Amino acid sequence: MARNRDDQDYAGPLRRIGIAALILVLAATFLVWRIDSPRVERFRANFIDRFVPTFDWAMVPVTNVLGMVEGFRSYARIYEQNQELRRELQQMKSWKEAAVQLEQQNAKLLAQNQVRLDPKLTSVSGVVLADSGSPFRQSVLLNVGSRDGIVDGWATMDGLGLVGRISGVGRTTSRVVLLTDSSSRIPVTIQPSGQRSILTGDNSPFPPLDFLENPDQIRPGDRVISSGDGGVFPAGLLVGQVMQGQDRRLRVRLSADYERLDFLRVLRSHPAEQLQDAGPLIPPPPATIEMSEGGNG
Template sequence: MLPLLTLIKEYRQGLAAFVLMLVALFLMLSVRPGDQQGMNSAQSLVLDIMGGLQRLILSPVEATRAAGERIDDLMALDAENRRLKRELARMAPLQLRAEELRRENQRLKELLSMPADPLYGKLAARVIGDSSSAFAHSLMINAGRDSGAALDSVVMGARGLVGRVIQLGEKHSLVLSILDVNSRVPVMAQRSRIKAMAAGANDRLLRLEFVAREADLEAGDLIITSGSGGVFPKELAVGHVVSLQSVKAGLFQTAWVKPIADFDRLEEVRLLTPATLPDDRLAAQ
């Protein structure tokens, strides 16, 4: 009995079709000749049965075809997704490079938008090395004698003074930062015109030396170059006073200045090269 049930379950669609065909044949044979109304009814019933039988047979085929088309669509979408992922992976470095170029262009615009002194030429350079440490602060730039750089060329950032060239090569130069302990820059307060000397301390701040105790100097004052000494042009922005320290027994007070130039983010600089160099400086080169 069990094998019979198994066969019926396995071939149930074929058996159902066979039974329906037998029913249709029986109805057709049961109509008497000359009974037109019965003939029409039998034909209609047979058509309905055959239509249902056809749908029964074709339903799995249609379902299989629809499933196949759906699988093809999913495979196509998966392939397109993988292609787009590869394209995004390929474009990521290009997007990063484009963003870097945009930022560099913005920095160079800011750098070159500084007011030009007719006595000095413009020369842009890239910072390629930073040897700053607890004992020294200097930078290497990719501009040398071939590019028009000169000894003591003043080096500016986008907003403030960076230092000066102390060693000159054909294609590279060494810049002494204003933060270096050996750096001295003649300066003055823009507001009160009080003069002083900005000294590097191998720190983030500059120390103002030779400021009289009674000097009109306040926190927040802008410090600019005074032009004394002939190396640094007058009125270059250096930094802002952040604190003052007086000594009771001394004649001077000490002020600390935060440079305007952002040394942590310094990537490009501008050199102020003298348009005409004195004979003694030409001989030194």
């Protein structure tokens, strides 16, 4: 106990002496470094030449850490630029598709001056709340329902292409069955050949084309649009492009960005008017009737 007490008695003065010596050394170094004299300047130069180069090994970890920090900042900047370029590319694809559709409409209008666009085809925008999360049923939930006038069977699109159809409507929500779902079947037209086909979902990202009349006339890259057959979907909606799958089947690379389904447009498509009564047969002109009677006489 006495020895410990003696050590404590000496520790305090020694600590104070060490601190005072350190302060004196730092003060002296500061004064030497600030004195403006040729001799002191030569001393400083010799000191730097003698000792500073030997500390390069101590600066290696600091240099590496600074390099890693700068590399991480560069990576973050590159990642942000990449995301921005992705958004701009998607927007440019949308503009390109709009330009192609306008060009086709212009060509049709030049050929037929009496073409009329359907003014009833409007849309309701909805936010995607959740997806099914199942590999066997691919669907999403929208925050629009019967109060917004949503009806079963209406087509849904993202900013560029067809996504699916409404299948199940609640008051404030509705479910969209995607084109990739195994229960999805939509009639499509392949351009420029004009062939009709059925796009069949098979729970894969690239649904196949079934019931093709002449597959030899179809080439990868051909545009696929909705045909409007059956009156379920409006005609002319962009679906995607033809591709050849690994199983050698003709499939469709969908234009809709299924990885970023944040907002969808529900197209208000009204069914075509159906004839309930065929009515009486149209009688022939009077001249035809008289000629027939004269021939019989």
